[in-house]
Amino acid sequence: LQPQINQLNEFIYEKINNGVYRCGFATSQAAYEEAYDALFSALDTIETRLSTKRYLLGDSITEADWRLFTTLIRFDNVYVGHFKTNRNTIESMAYISDYLRDLYQQPGIAATVDMDHIKQHYYFSHQQINPTQIVPAGPDIDFLRPHNREQLMTSTSHPQG
Numbered sequence: 001l002q003p004q005i006n007q008l009n010e011f012i013y014e015k016i017n018n019g020v021y022r023c024g025f026a027t028s029q030a031a032y033e034e035a036y037d038a039l040f041s042a043l044d045t046i047e048t049r050l051s052t053k054r055y056l057l058g059d060s061i062t063e064a065d066w067r068l069f070t071t072l073i074r075f076d077n078v079y080v081g082h083f084k085t086n087r088n089t090i091e092s093m094a095y096i097s098d099y100l101r102d103l104y105q106q107p108g109i110a111a112t113v114d115m116d117h118i119k120q121h122y123y124f125s126h127q128q129i130n131p132t133q134i135v136p137a138g139p140d141i142d143f144l145r146p147h148n149r150e151q152l153m154t155s156t157s158h159p160q161g
Helices: 002-024 029-050 063-082 094-104 115-125
Strands: none
Touching: 002 029, 002 063, 029 094, 063 094, 063 115
16 A cells, blocks of 8 residues: 555645644645645545544554644644634534544543644744734644544455454
8 A cells, every 4th residue: 555655644744734734834825725726625625525434544544644634633723723724624524533533542542632732832832823813712622522533444354253
């Protein structure tokens, strides 16, 4: 899967991981709108892909999934407001939202996510974007609610029983 992982990693980094920063640090309306359109076009592509696959490349988590996770987990709490990536939230994207919860619920992952620290870091670090350093109180997202992503696994990966 390495060629497909590499291709997805490039797409995810350029269009999504770095895309949120291109929105947030744009210094002109035109640059912001170009970055915004590219970001949400990429998220729409991922939403479509995840409508038929549990993970980006099928039934197994790969490096590409974790590359995407790091941006998705911060998106609604930080990027929507702080970086003006507000066309819609990840929570409002049915497949990506479930996918994000699936990844978050993998053993050991929730313990690596400290949303209060993440929000404090972003809202304090970029004084040119947030000179008051006010940290928003919400949203409060339940990443532990059911995701039902296992329904997308291929029939060959289900144990017989």
